[in-house]
Amino acid sequence: MRPISIVHQDPCLTVFKHCSKDTVVICMGSPASCPLCDGELKDWMFSFRQIFAPWKTSESCPCTIVIRPTNGRFLQDYTGVEDLHIGIADSDGQVLHYDDNGIKRDTFWPECLPVWSQPDADLLTYGSGSIPDTQRCRWNNTLTLHTLSWRIDNHAYNEQVRNCFDFALGFVRALITETEPFGNKEMFTSEVILPKIQRLLRFLELYKKVCSTARSWIIQDTKDM
Incomplete structure (x- = not known):
């Protein structure tokens, strides 16, 4: 050969x-x-x-819900059982996320898996160039209001009922007001996140x-x- x-x-x-x-x-x-x-x-x-590899930088997948390993990186450290952290990428790829220290804004996540975008825009496939200005504005405005409401609410972080997942899912519900997109975290996990993780794990298995x-x-x- x-x-x-x-x-x-x-x-x-x-x-x-x-x-x-x-x-x-x-x-x-x-x-x-x-x-x-x-x-x-x-x-x-x-x-x-x-x-x-299905993961990207947050700058390359703006206006999406993104996940990453809480510790380490996908390729070197993730096997499917480690904890994941979830955030919301704005139109510039900056990520807002929530933990026991409150709401944070990171300039970008160097390695994350995009798992959800607005249903009427196939952003996970076509990237930032396909996002109309109206959708960018709506995403950013909803994110600003959602973040403000969480800060005003001022409840303490709770691993079970007020965590990074609740912050992200609350944003999704606020963005899609005409319907209830996901009844609970279990539904969002099974219908949205798990298929993306299974694809990622399949890639990791073959690559390794x-x-x-x-x-x-x-x-x-x-x-x-």
Whole structure:
């Protein structure tokens, strides 16, 4: 097998088929030959895809609800059981979040997973360039009022009933006033957050499998992809 050249600095996997219809090769970078048969990949561009890490900087996913590990980072420290912290990215990617010290505003989160945006804007797919000014203004204005109401309320932080999750979900409810989008935290978790986390964990599983091999590639059945 010819050497693999890394073409993307962020965590990224290349998935392609070549000489077997029932298996795919998963590797990092762009291989010049198939690791199974050592054949030259002349037409590999027609049968490959890249899987990028699902986390982003908050600056690249404005006007979204975002989560991150409470401690550490996704790639190095997250296995699916560690605590997560949730925040609200404004139109500039600054993140407002709540903990036992009150409401905080961070200039940005360097690594976070966007989990929710306004239903009428596919911001998680198309990014900040697709956000109309009216939606940016509505998001920011609602966030300002929601933050103010929490500060006026001035109840103490409580791990069960007044935490970062309650702060974020309260904002979602304030933003979508025409309907009750999520009845409780369990519904928001199961319908919104868990599918994103499952996708993230799947990426981490594949990425770590590839990294753990000396050859930097693995074989996977197509039915498992």
